[in-house]
Amino acid sequence: xxxxxxxxNRQKFNILGRKTKNDVGLPGVSRSKAIKKRTQTLLxxxxxxxxxxxxxxxxxxxxxxxxxxxxxxxxxxTLERQQNYGKKNIYNLNEDEELTHYGQSLAEIEKLNDIIDxxxxxxERGTLSAELTAAxxxxxxxxxxxxxxxxxQDEEEEKPKSRKELIEEMIAKSKQEKQERQTRRESxxxxxxxxxxxxxxxxxxxxxxxPKSERxxxxxxxxxxxxxxxxxxxxxxxxxxxxxxxxxxxxxxAKEEQARLQKLEADRLRRxxxxxxxxxxxxPSHVSADDLADSFILDKDDRCxxxxxxxxxxxxxxxxxxxxxxxxxxxxxxNENEGESEEESASEDEEDGAADSHSDLxxxxxxxxxxxxxxxxxxxxxxxxxxxxxxxxxxxxxAAKSELPYTFAVPExxxxxxxxxxxxxxxxxxxxxxxxxxxxxxxxxxxxKAKLEKLFGFLLEYIGELATLDIPELRTIDKLVLxxxxxxxxxxEAASDSIKFILRxxxxxxxxxxxxxxxxxxxxxxxxxxxxxxxxxxxxxxxxHPVVTPAFMYMSQLLRKCRITTLQDVIKGLFICCLFLEYxxxxxxxxxxxxxxxxxxxxxxxxxxxxxxYTVVHPFAPGGKNSELLLxxxxxxxxxxxxxxxxxxxxxxxxxxxGTEMNHIRLSCLALCFDLIKKxxxxxxSLPSFHEIMHPVRILLTQHVPVNAHPEQMQEWYHSAxxxxxxxxxxxxxxxxxxxxxxPLKQYTPKIVKVLEFGRKQGGSKKEQERKQLIQKHKRELxxxxxxxxxxxxxxxxxxLSEIMExxxxxKRKVKELLGSLATQEGEWKAMKRKKGKN
Numbered sequence: 130x131x132x133x134x135x136x137x138n139r140q141k142f143n144i145l146g147r148k149t150k151n152d153v154g155l156p157g158v159s160r161s162k163a164i165k166k167r168t169q170t171l172l173x174x175x176x177x178x179x180x181x182x183x184x185x186x187x188x189x190x191x192x193x194x195x196x197x198x199x200x201x202x203x204x205x206x207t208l209e210r211q212q213n214y215g216k217k218n219i220y221n222l223n224e225d226e227e228l229t230h231y232g233q234s235l236a237e238i239e240k241l242n243d244i245i246d247x248x249x250x251x252x253e254r255g256t257l258s259a260e261l262t263a264a265x266x267x268x269x270x271x272x273x274x275x276x277x278x279x280x281x282q283d284e285e286e287e288k289p290k291s292r293k294e295l296i297e298e299m300i301a302k303s304k305q306e307k308q309e310r311q312t313r314r315e316s317x318x319x320x321x322x323x324x325x326x327x328x329x330x331x332x333x334x335x336x337x338x339x340p341k342s343e344r345x346x347x348x349x350x351x352x353x354x355x356x357x358x359x360x361x362x363x364x365x366x367x368x369x370x371x372x373x374x375x376x377x378x379x380x381x382x383a384k385e386e387q388a389r390l391q392k393l394e395a396d397r398l399r400r401x402x403x404x405x406x407x408x409x410x411x412x413p414s415h416v417s418a419d420d421l422a423d424s425f426i427l428d429k430d431d432r433c434x435x436x437x438x439x440x441x442x443x444x445x446x447x448x449x450x451x452x453x454x455x456x457x458x459x460x461x462x463x464n465e466n467e468g469e470s471e472e473e474s475a476s477e478d479e480e481d482g483a484a485d486s487h488s489d490l491x492x493x494x495x496x497x498x499x500x501x502x503x504x505x506x507x508x509x510x511x512x513x514x515x516x517x518x519x520x521x522x523x524x525x526x527x528a529a530k531s532e533l534p535y536t537f538a539v540p541e542x543x544x545x546x547x548x549x550x551x552x553x554x555x556x557x558x559x560x561x562x563x564x565x566x567x568x569x570x571x572x573x574x575x576x577x578k579a580k581l582e583k584l585f586g587f588l589l590e591y592i593g594e595l596a597t598l599d600i601p602e603l604r605t606i607d608k609l610v611l612x613x614x615x616x617x618x619x620x621x622e623a624a625s626d627s628i629k630f631i632l633r634x635x636x637x638x639x640x641x642x643x644x645x646x647x648x649x650x651x652x653x654x655x656x657x658x659x660x661x662x663x664x665x666x667x668x669x670x671x672x673x674h675p676v677v678t679p680a681f682m683y684m685s686q687l688l689r690k691c692r693i694t695t696l697q698d699v700i701k702g703l704f705i706c707c708l709f710l711e712y713x714x715x716x717x718x719x720x721x722x723x724x725x726x727x728x729x730x731x732x733x734x735x736x737x738x739x740x741x742x743y744t745v746v747h748p749f750a751p752g753g754k755n756s757e758l759l760l761x762x763x764x765x766x767x768x769x770x771x772x773x774x775x776x777x778x779x780x781x782x783x784x785x786x787x788g789t790e791m792n793h794i795r796l797s798c799l800a801l802c803f804d805l806i807k808k809x810x811x812x813x814x815s816l817p818s819f820h821e822i823m824h825p826v827r828i829l830l831t832q833h834v835p836v837n838a839h840p841e842q843m844q845e846w847y848h849s850a851x852x853x854x855x856x857x858x859x860x861x862x863x864x865x866x867x868x869x870x871x872x873p874l875k876q877y878t879p880k881i882v883k884v885l886e887f888g889r890k891q892g893g894s895k896k897e898q899e900r901k902q903l904i905q906k907h908k909r910e911l912x913x914x915x916x917x918x919x920x921x922x923x924x925x926x927x928x929x930l931s932e933i934m935e936x937x938x939x940x941k942r943k944v945k946e947l948l949g950s951l952a953t954q955e956g957e958w959k960a961m962k963r964k965k966g967k968n
Contacts, residue, residue, distance in 0.1 A: 134158070167924050175925060383570035390568055394535035533557060537565045539580035546587040547594075555608050562588070562612040571619070582623035585616040589627055592662070593655035601654055601778055610665060617666045624666065625676045631659055632679045639686065649691045651701040654780055660684060660708055670715035677712070684709060688722040692748045693733070694755055696791065697780050699798055702726055704777065706805055710812065717812060724809065724822060730802045731829050734759035734795070742832065743825035759795045766792035772842050773797055796843065803846040806830075810853040820859055827854050 134157035140149070186192075189208055190201045290298075354362075377385075540546035550558050571578040592609055595602045617624040635656055639649050663680045671677065684705050693699060709723045729749030733756055745751050761767060770793050779794065786794070806826060813819055830851050836844055 131157070163920070164924070167921065171921055171924060172928060175928065380570075380572035383567065383572050386567045387570065387573055390535040390564060397532055397535060533560060533564075535564060536568045537561060539565055539569050539577070539584055540587065541583075543587050543590055546584070547591065550591065555605050558605070559608060559612065562609075566612070566615065578620070581616060582620050585613070585620060585624055586627045588613055588616070589631070589659075589662075592658065596655040596658045597653060599781065601781060603776070603778055606658060610662060613662065614666060628659065628663055628666070628676050629679060631656075632676075632683055636679075636683050636686070639690070643690065649687075651687060651691045651698050654777060657701065657704055657777065660705070664708065664711055669712045672716075681712060684712075685720065685722045688726045688748075690748065693729070693758065695783075696758065696794065696798075697783055699730065699733075699758065700775060700780055700783075700794075703730070703775075703798060703801055703805070710805065710808055713812070717815070719813060719816065719822075724826070727802055727806055727809070728826055728829065730759065730798070731826070731834065733757060734761075734799050734802075735833055735835075736760060742828040759799055761792045761795050763789075763792060765789075767796070767838070767840050769793075770796045770840055770843075772800055772846075775801065796840075800843055800846050803843075803850040807850040807853045810850070810857065814857050817861065819857060823854055827851075830854070 134155060136154040136156055138151055138154060189205050190196045196204075537549070540549055549561060553561065565584065566581065569577045569580055571581065588609065592606050592613070595606055635652060639652075643649050660680055660683075663676060667674060667676050669677050687705055688702060691698065691702075693702065706723055706726055709720050712718075713720060725746045728743065729745055732745050732749060732751075735757075737752065737756060750756060766789050769789070773793070775794070775797055783791075783794070810819075810823065813822065816822065830847070834847065836847055839847065
């Protein structure tokens with residue numbers, strides 16, 4: 130009837146023929162109906178949630194005969210614990226959990242209803258005996274309690290016992306119990322002794338030892354122990370692992386090594402100066418057997434004054450003073466000992482003189498003369514002993530002088546570094562470098578890092594200088610690479626900067642020579658060794674490296690721009706080819722300069738012919754002055770040649786070699802070239818263009834190289850390289866377009882869809898349509914159920930809140946009543962007090 134409680138559901142369009150059910154809605158009416166329905170059903174269930182009018186036996190497994198009684202009890206106990214666990218109402222924060230101990234509530238235990246008397250073993254638990262109460266709480270009515278006898282039925286009163294009588298009775302009982310226990314123990318001991326004696330008598334009758342002759346006949350082979358038993362016994366006797374000391378840090382190890390070297394250096398200096406170690410040790414003064422050590426006198430007061438310096442106790446100065454005093458005392462003691470020994474010897478001489486002369490009285494002059502003579506003899510003896518000691522120490526001093534020092538400072542310049550290593554053997558140089566690193570470790574001082582970084586540059590320069598000598602010391606260089614590697618691992622940035630500086634200078638010099646002369650020459654032996662050291666110090670398999678990549682580019686420029694004019698250039702070029710193979714052994718990077726150089730080396734070993742099927746690339750030329758640099762025509766040299774390795778030192782002494790040796794070196798270069806071609810074929814066989822890359826080399830080997838003119842060993846190298854090239858199978862992958870899903874052409878035929886309901890396209894079969902309808906209905910019902918559950922919870926929350934409000938209002942009303950009654954009482958009391966005051 131109220132127009133404000135009517136909700137009109139408007140429609141966008143009025144459609145003819147559509148029946149609408151919910152054009153007009155009454156939310157107020159529907160809300161009141163829902164509340165009324167919930168009060169009749171949900172509220173009734175909520176109020177009667179803990180009330181029952183029917184008895185049901187809900188004990189678990191009571192009528193199930195398949196479960197054993199123990200299992201029933203266990204399951205019931207678990208169900209009971211589950212019911213008690215957790216709060217009944219999650220919103221009631223004041224509800225406390227009931228704590229239990231062995232199944233009993235702690236609240237009931239705290240009531241102390243069941244007090245157990247630990248001293249009495251009576252069956253009546255929880256009651257205190259009269260004796261105990263009288264002994265502990267005696268006096269007053271507690272001692273005069275009436276004790277009824279359990280044997281008599283009539284309740285006759287007995288005389289109460291005094292405190293003294295009760296205590297005496299308790300003492301007598303305890304003594305009696307003690308005596309009974311003693312007698313029981315003694316009787317048990319007697320019985321055990323008797324039993325042991327009887328058993329010994331019987332055992333002599335049972336156990337009869339067989340004689341040795343019978344034992345040998347009846348010996349039975351003992352079973353051999355099993356492997357498992359043997360392993361178990363071995364494990365039992367094994368030593369248990371003991372905890373070891375912790376691993377020391379790098380700083381601690383460096384400090385220990387520095388201290389060790391400093392100690393050794395101090396010992397060496399002492400031996401070099403001729404200071405005897407045993408002379409510095411204090412000799413103990415002579416003490417007789419009858420000395421009772423009663424001559425000890427406290428010469429000084431050892432107590433020290435308490436002093437502070439910068440807020441701390443000053444201890445260091447006191448310790449220094451003590452050390453000085455001890456040294457002074459030691460010197461005094463030595464002097465005193467010498468004086469005492471002199472006095473003792475003088476007294477002995479006097480006693481001998483007295484014994485000889487048999488007279489006790491002598492003049493003072495004679496005694497003085499004798500004392501002076503004794504002193505001169507002693508001085509002469511001491512001088513002779515000193516001369517003998519010097520002669521003994523001379524070889525020790527010379528050995529100490531020739532010995533290497535144990536501590537070294539890092540040289541500040543290259544000249545000092547060079548002078549430090551000059552005239553030393555390889556082993557001594559390595560020891561010096563090792564001791565420099567250990568004595569100047571970066572963790573020991575602040576500036577040691579910069580000093581050792583300079584040391585890397587000095588060592589690198591020293592290696593280059595050794596390589597530029599007339600006779601290069603390659604063995605020394607080989608040994609010095611190890612300390613160079615250690616320094617590189619410690620300071621990789623400084624090492625990379627030093628080597629990059631050398632590479633930059635070498636590349637700049639080569640460009641300058643090309644600009645001036647138009648052609649470049651191969652570098653010296655020092656630069657080749659630097660390139661080899663680079664491969665040892667740094668990783669060569671990286672795609673890009675700050676040191677290896679510049680070295681890679683520099684080597685490729687050497688093979689491309691440096692002209693081949695002498696046999697030395699060929700050897701240097703082959704060495705760079707070996708370095709290239711070492712650099713790319715892991716990364717398998719293709720180096721075209723390497724293949725071109727090897728092709729050119731084979732070309733210059735052939736007689737003058739027109740190059741057919743292949744092209745020679747710079748720095749080689751198809752013809753000219755140096756086109757037959759490796760050609761060997763002498764048959765004797767060909768027959769006498771044997772395969773030999775080409776050392777780097779041969780570069781410096783090629784000018785001194787004769788013709789036969791030169792031909793042998795040419796043939797060794799050609800053999801090395803065949804070996805490098807074989808390695809390149811094994812390295813680049815996975816490349817798809819392998820056959821195209823190696824095609825010129827194959828043509829040169831098969832069509833132009835005179836195989837039969839070479840010795841047998843050379844032919845073996847040639848055939849192995851050719852087989853490595855020809856055995857590789859061509860594996861080309863044909864070009865195939867990428868597979869893609871074909872795009873369908875647009876079709877203009879209309880798509881006909883059956884429409885069952887207006888405005889909704891529903892394709893598919895009848896089953897699919899029914900399934901979709903069921904899914905839609907399920908969604909609708911689920912939403913409705915969630916909505917109803919939410920409303921039920923809101924209704925219950927309102928009911929609970931109303932109950933709480935009622936309880937709170939009742940409590941407030943009662944509190945007000947109590948406060949009012951108390952106020953009236955206090956008012957009446959004050960009125961009475963005033964009346965009494967007036968009266």
